[in-house]
Amino acid sequence: ERRQEDVWGDRPCDTDPCPNRTLEHIVIFHARDYKPQPRWRELNAVDPNATYIGFHTTTSQAAVGIAHSEFRPSSSGMLGSGAYFARSVEDTIGKANSYGAWIIAEIRMGKVFEINKKQIYPRFNNPHYNANLHHFVQSGGWHKEYDTCYLNHEMDRKDEFCIKNPQEQIIKWVIVIERQNDAKVSQYGLDTEFDSTKCGCI
Numbered sequence: 001e002r003r004q005e006d007v008w009g010d011r012p013c014d015t016d017p018c019p020n021r022t023l024e025h026i027v028i029f030h031a032r033d034y035k036p037q038p039r040w041r042e043l044n045a046v047d048p049n050a051t052y053i054g055f056h057t058t059t060s061q062a063a064v065g066i067a068h069s070e071f072r073p074s075s076s077g078m079l080g081s082g083a084y085f086a087r088s089v090e091d092t093i094g095k096a097n098s099y100g101a102w103i104i105a106e107i108r109m110g111k112v113f114e115i116n117k118k119q120i121y122p123r124f125n126n127p128h129y130n131a132n133l134h135h136f137v138q139s140g141g142w143h144k145e146y147d148t149c150y151l152n153h154e155m156d157r158k159d160e161f162c163i164k165n166p167q168e169q170i171i172k173w174v175i176v177i178e179r180q181n182d183a184k185v186s187q188y189g190l191d192t193e194f195d196s197t198k199c200g201c202i
């Protein structure tokens with residue numbers, strides 16, 4: 001079997017911007033930066049049918065639970081209930097190390113409600129703060145008409161988003177268990193393939 005060089009090559013990928021948006025390629029070459037994709041708004045403007053890539057840090061135990069069953073949404077959070085993803089794992093990789101695992105997923109964004117972080121950040125003297133919007137977002141008011149709530153952060157690599165229906169919106173995912181947690185992989189029964197999902201990391 002001939003390996004795909006663009007996916008499993010032995011050199012770092014320095015194509016910038018990189019057009020390769022397969023999860024396997026991103027996990028191996030771009031997991032720690034945010035080069036594989038522009039902000040949602042920019043990508044969507046160029047290709048309205050584009051899917052998006054999201055990163056989600058979790059414990060290796062929870063990751064295994066997800067692999068065996070399904071992606072369970074959080075009941076609450078800054079953007080209301082749903083499944084949370086970051087646009088880049090760059091700033092959460094420190095946390096990912098302590099969590100032990102992360103998930104990279106290809107996501108159907110659907111209808112997207114976009115906000116800016118400063119609009120919902122109730123800091124003293126913040127002229128952009130909008131209390132109604134803050135409540136609308138945090139209570140999941142966007143669920144009625146939208147599939148996804150996308151938060152534009154002041155530092156664009158910190159953007160995050162919340163999807164309403166992970167079962168329908170997550171097209172596929174790859175789970176990555178950090179090296180120091182490798183020992184747990186067999187303990188959790190992840191070293192055998194199972195039918196419901198395909199784990200690209202082992």
Ligand SMILES: [Zn+2]
Pocket residue numbers: 013014015018019020025029030
């Ligand atoms: Zn690349």
